[in-house]
Amino acid sequence: MNTARRTLIKGAAVLGALSAASTAVIAQPFLFSPTTELMPKGKKRRVVVLGGGWGGLTTARHLREAAPDLEVVLLEKNPIFWSCPLSNKWLVDVVDTSFLVHSYTEAARRFGYTYVQTEITDIDRDKKRVHTAQGFVDYDWLVVSAGIRVSYEPWFGNDRQAIAYTHTHFSSAYVPSAEHLALKQKIKSFKGGTIVMTLPPPPHRCPPSPYERACLMANYFQRNKIPAKIVILDPKPRIAPIGGGYRLAFDDLYDDIITHVPNAAVKELDPFNKVVKTAAGDFKFDDAIFMGHHQAADLVWKMGAIGKTSDGKPTMWADVHPEFYNMKNDPQVFVIGDSVGSVSPQFGHYPKSGHVANRMGRSVAQYIAQQSKGQPMKPEIIDNLCYMLVNTEPLEAISVKFDYKMGPEGHLLQTLTDDNDRRQALWQEDLRWYGTKIQDLVGS
Template sequence: MPIDRRQFLAGAAGASASLLTACAAPTASNTAASAPLPFLVGSPSEALIAKGKAPRVVVCGGGWGGLSAAKNIRQMAPQAEVVLLERNPVFFSCPMSNKWLVDIVDSQFLTHDYLQVSERHGYRFIQSEITQIDRDTKRVHTSLGHLDYDLLVLAPGIRYGYETWFGNDRRAAEATRARFPGAYIPNAEHYALKRALHAFKGGEWVMNLPPPPQRCPPSPYERACLVAWWFKTHNIKGRITILDHKDGVRPIGVGFREAFRDLYGDILTYVPNAHVQEIDPFAQRIKTSAGDMKFDHAVIMAPHQAGDLAWKAGAVGTRPDGKPTGWADVDNKMLTMKGDDDVYVIGDAVGQVSPLPNFLFYPKAGHVANAHGRIVARYIAERLAGRAPKVELPDNLCYMLVNGSPREAIAVQFDYRINDQGILEQAQIDDNDRREALVSEDFRWYARMMGDLFS
């Protein structure tokens, strides 16, 4: 039986339940009646909303980072006008979506209403496509009109770099994305993947992992485990091959390898150092440095890059050879864009923050994006109050379900500090011992996160 949101909230920890209740209480200034309208009949060539005297912070992207930033800026800097621009009408969570693929949770569990939370906290949610960011004039252009800002928070998530494989061959790139979506950007791809899994009758199921950094590095392994569990519990004669660009499973490598071997050893093969060289979506073949194979279905993950908006804002860094790094170049402590202190970048789009080879990038995780939103809110509040903000760093925590019956998970925790040389360091603790207790912790974590973003 899938768990629905009501059962889940009822079963959530006392701490998170009381958090939800406390946060949900409306105040006189933030009730729905006093909230501005979210659906504007704009015109792309006109101002979307006139700018008043209050400092205006425009948050671009309403995912894990942007939602956290919008709410926290309103709470920490109530004098600011906050506008959240997001293309989707409804929030869809990638975390927990692997469990949704195999019917452990239902769709309601992943989706949330943008409007209610914006009304509750008094920021303005406008559903629109951001088409251009002009930093010289401090103006964001959207499908509904333009918007001037004093401070900008970019939280655009990721985009796929299909051109790495397909160059200008759009037909092949589009066929790959349409027929074999990676489902790492919400949410139409997730529905397509779920349909493909539920219709799968047997044969070769292939999944690739792109070169790092990628969004949520452990989640493809979780997905492979749950697909294998689905095959077993539905008597589907399928074989799963994981083609990993990396030379080994990480993070939580021991825990995942044990799950692959002990639970799915007869149907799951893990292949390291499998660099994708060619994909033919029509003949259903994939060629990698570790060998070629034909597939009946594939979950094809093109390399990840910072979302389009980071490119539109000119925030993407450049390598010594002049090519783009693919990720936003930021001050690693203040999260401001290099060369423009009025633009903050948060979440998955953030580029390299440390020279240490075992770290380099913050994990591209919702937990980190949520913390980034809170951190830049505090930075902005201090700045608007005329004070210099104190540096804050995120943490990260991630649970991965590896077995559906009994439900068992493994986990990883990351902590960050600044060392004596001023360099950011990462400490990683893998919890490889798969057990049911971690599944309950996972659901409590998600309740806390959703409570934080939507209550």
């Protein structure tokens, strides 16, 4: 008998003895259960961060520095961090996968917090408890940075077949997931014809990025001599932000490929017969990217943090303090990133960007540190900055900057500056911006 076989039999004998002795006590010794405590609390007060995206990673890292006395636990369902920023460039091979993908375990080791890969299933704010597929975790402070959900219900109601079909064949790759791989394969294998791309009604994740995607796809088809047409169905009356820069790129570089259709809100979609009816007319397509409506992540709905309009309807987004991002009736519970609802009567929502989620994460780490020391929270003003690549030969980008200040009437004011002049220097700035942010999120 060889050694491996002997070891196996020995192991089986031990397991057999174990189970005979303790079946009643431990029926499944190595399996987690949603109803048991995943991580019993020690003496330290604990912050639980939900979602390891742009906001969550930033919060976890900065909390360790700002409040070393607190235990920090990051819960995330994905095994690796996948960045949406720069993903449009990755779709057409301007950057490789190593730009987008980073290790959660390395970041957790580097900064000294606990990362658990698990699906979060519910939040019980009365018990200060987060439920996961592997058990529950109790918290003293909670930070939710769970991103968005993409909803096709406004088009299909409860027609699950149409929703599943659209998601399978025409998904948008707007959340960190395998959809990006599917879209890349779609672009690479496209042989020609018309691709329609719908934009979600505002507010939605990264407003300038669908136009960037259209430019880079057009650029790819042009370089590879694929007879493609891209029709952008935009519910807005004009391209925004960076409308001037995009208009020039569409007209100068991709006139024979891109058609931008304004005021084209989707009224009806037949994904099986490939027809979309919009307020600006009906369009047949060979392939498509359908960006469903964006709403706050499921977890924000489950925790009861969705705001209400004056007539009692859900706003679809989290109702939190505009500078501290905590819940008015639960000040140790924070929601940050794309899920945050309107923060100002002047401009409504912050742009739903990685830059903003990162800035909010840094601020919330300070606010929790201040709360933990019994100090008043000192409000921080954030900003936003986005670079969008519109050409690859040469590599040229345009950009938009958002500045904020507190107005005399006590609400936030926004100034938006488009840089429409496409040039290589902005692409270099984009790479520097991204490198600094990734360093802040994962430390490498």
